[in-house]
Amino acid sequence: xxxxxxAYPWHWRVLDVLxxxxxxxxxxxxxxxxxxxxxxxxxxxVAILIAGLVEMLDSSFRVLDTNTFLMSDFYxxxxxxxxxxxxxxxxxxxxxxxxxxxxxxxxxxVAVPYAYxxxxxxxxxxxxxxxxxxxxPFFIGEVVRAYGWLIILGNQGLVNxxxxxxxxxxxxxxxxYSAVIFGxxxxxxxxxxxxxxxxxxxxxxxxxxxxxxxxxxxxxxFRHVVLPLARPGLVAGGLVVMTLSLTNFAxxxxxxxxxxxxxxxxxxxxxxxxxxxxxGSALSILLVIAGSILVGIIFRLFGTxxxxxxxxxx
Amino acid sequence: xxxxSVDREPADADPTIAVSVRNVGMRYGDFDAVKDASFDLPKxxxxxxxxxxxxxxxxxxxxxxxxxEPTTGxxxxxxxxxxxxxxxxxxxxxxxxxxxxxxHMTAAQNIAFPLKMRRRDARTxxxxxxxxxxxxxxxxxxxxxxxxxxxxxxxxxAIARALVFEPDLLLLDEPLAxxxxxxxxEMQLEFRRIQKExxxxxxxxxxxxxxxxxxxxxVIVMNDGVIQQKAQPILAYRKPENAFVANFIGVTNFVHGxxxxxxxxxxxxxxxxxxxxxxxxxxxxxxxxGAQCSAAIRAEQIRIVTxxxxxxxxxxxxxxxxxxTIFEGERIVYEITVPQLAEASLRVFDHDPAAHxxxxxxxxxxxxxxxxDMHVF
Numbered sequence: 001x002x003x004x005x006x007a008y009p010w011h012w013r014v015l016d017v018l019x020x021x022x023x024x025x026x027x028x029x030x031x032x033x034x035x036x037x038x039x040x041x042x043x044x045x046v047a048i049l050i051a052g053l054v055e056m057l058d059s060s061f062r063v064l065d066t067n068t069f070l071m072s073d074f075y076x077x078x079x080x081x082x083x084x085x086x087x088x089x090x091x092x093x094x095x096x097x098x099x100x101x102x103x104x105x106x107x108x109x110v111a112v113p114y115a116y117x118x119x120x121x122x123x124x125x126x127x128x129x130x131x132x133x134x135x136x137p138f139f140i141g142e143v144v145r146a147y148g149w150l151i152i153l154g155n156q157g158l159v160n161x162x163x164x165x166x167x168x169x170x171x172x173x174x175x176x177y178s179a180v181i182f183g184x185x186x187x188x189x190x191x192x193x194x195x196x197x198x199x200x201x202x203x204x205x206x207x208x209x210x211x212x213x214x215x216x217x218x219x220x221x222f223r224h225v226v227l228p229l230a231r232p233g234l235v236a237g238g239l240v241v242m243t244l245s246l247t248n249f250a251x252x253x254x255x256x257x258x259x260x261x262x263x264x265x266x267x268x269x270x271x272x273x274x275x276x277x278x279x280g281s282a283l284s285i286l287l288v289i290a291g292s293i294l295v296g297i298i299f300r301l302f303g304t305x306x307x308x309x310x311x312x313x314x
Numbered sequence: 315x316x317x318x319s320v321d322r323e324p325a326d327a328d329p330t331i332a333v334s335v336r337n338v339g340m341r342y343g344d345f346d347a348v349k350d351a352s353f354d355l356p357k358x359x360x361x362x363x364x365x366x367x368x369x370x371x372x373x374x375x376x377x378x379x380x381x382x383e384p385t386t387g388x389x390x391x392x393x394x395x396x397x398x399x400x401x402x403x404x405x406x407x408x409x410x411x412x413x414x415x416x417x418h419m420t421a422a423q424n425i426a427f428p429l430k431m432r433r434r435d436a437r438t439x440x441x442x443x444x445x446x447x448x449x450x451x452x453x454x455x456x457x458x459x460x461x462x463x464x465x466x467x468x469x470x471x472a473i474a475r476a477l478v479f480e481p482d483l484l485l486l487d488e489p490l491a492x493x494x495x496x497x498x499x500e501m502q503l504e505f506r507r508i509q510k511e512x513x514x515x516x517x518x519x520x521x522x523x524x525x526x527x528x529x530x531x532x533v534i535v536m537n538d539g540v541i542q543q544k545a546q547p548i549l550a551y552r553k554p555e556n557a558f559v560a561n562f563i564g565v566t567n568f569v570h571g572x573x574x575x576x577x578x579x580x581x582x583x584x585x586x587x588x589x590x591x592x593x594x595x596x597x598x599x600x601x602x603x604g605a606q607c608s609a610a611i612r613a614e615q616i617r618i619v620t621x622x623x624x625x626x627x628x629x630x631x632x633x634x635x636x637x638x639t640i641f642e643g644e645r646i647v648y649e650i651t652v653p654q655l656a657e658a659s660l661r662v663f664d665h666d667p668a669a670h671x672x673x674x675x676x677x678x679x680x681x682x683x684x685x686x687d688m689h690v691f
Binding site for chain 1: 406
């Protein structure tokens, strides 16, 4: 018996037709391979990255012939010897590493209270303000932001003009190590907060109330309950900040004014100023290796944090 | 000013009183979560605050714990006013609704936490933790991570952690709500055993009336932020203060009518053309002739008049029609419509399981009860 018309409304028919069309165009057996097919773009991207690295590895073993400006066709370790022994490169590497440690430490110390306040505040207005304040710098590029600091901290900048109002002579605030550190902290803060906030959100407020009722004041609650439980976020945030600082280019270039170069700046100079592709490649490879070792040590010491893939912990 | 100084003294500085709540109110914006709550709890007693969700029971408990300060009134613990004392300086053990065990610590570390915060020495901490693990029957489980323990074991860790520092007061914020029935009943008795063993004054919050009746020395029934009744469980059940309490505890039927006469404690009223009588409910009944009234009667106090029972055993006999039959295992519950009582719907338990008779919907039966079991509000 034919079912009554109301039992089979028109929009069911339309969907049935659509389903049949889909079935012919994309048979079900294709669907099984779909998740794998979706990986293709990622695999391509990674492949290109690896191809680039291999190419760099190759040129890092060739030296530049200063007469012909061509790369040698024999392999040598000369570039690595220079990169590892020359004082200039050593001091740049030390500067970059120490800066990345300092920046990470300061950023985490500032980011934790910020993230905590953002997650725990009862006031929706304050939370919104903190979020907007956090995201706003993202809309402004790194270079523009560094330029902003030039305007504020320069010799004729806002700060010095303000000091001048009180008859104070202008202070040199730019083109030194602290200016670079300052700029980096300001640049890294949103990254750290965004990595830490989810870890704090995952801590039930009841745990803090419990610690409180068991005799812990807020400082000890923070130390014994909040920080240990937020560790995955702290490790992840710390790693992101450290690796981004270590490899940063624009801020040391602009706020350091050439006197505070990081490894990226030196690599840039090799490629685009002296055109020594070999030495540049060697420095790049060394930076990749050093960075990887650093990340590996942190994974070993503190666990993989929230960067871990499920099941990899413990 | 003199009034407030009077308010700030406990009713009588009675050393046997552990907790004294005096006219406590809590206001959020223009919502009163707790209104003018007052009660005294003697030391060593087990009090349950019973009420539906949103009744203010948890708010009251959190005020006693020190999470927030009451808008009005004062709370005294061992005779001391504590409104200005922060939670971490009150010696109160609390078991939270979702237990709030620290997931990054072992069972033993969780239990040691309050002792560590009190800076006891390592030896004392180790001994005390061991003792309390034994008390909650978790000896040997100290090294387990929290997520490696079952729900019941986690409950026990939470209790041990709340008690290990020998607090003045133990607060239970519905910690059993999430457990399945079997485990919940087991843990209720376990709470009772531990509480008796240590003699610690306890305040329990729950919406489970059975739990309140089983475990408590005293029950407070709350609704809409107001304490409706404070009594021993048996009295809260037998002599409900008002219709809310009568309805909230037990399976209760209501018959609505109009008062036709009041004689001492006995109220005569008329419902749907039938004259009934009951006893005036509550401590201060306000029933006058002609007033609307609701009469409450427990399901188990209404009998189905069948072969074994003769109608003359009951003062009141009415005729009803079975509307629904609910098989609950150990008993059968009938929903019965009584046309004589303005179509009142009564729930009645089957008290004759040996007969294996089960009335089907539509069957006509006779119901009987006695006037002393009816509370008129």
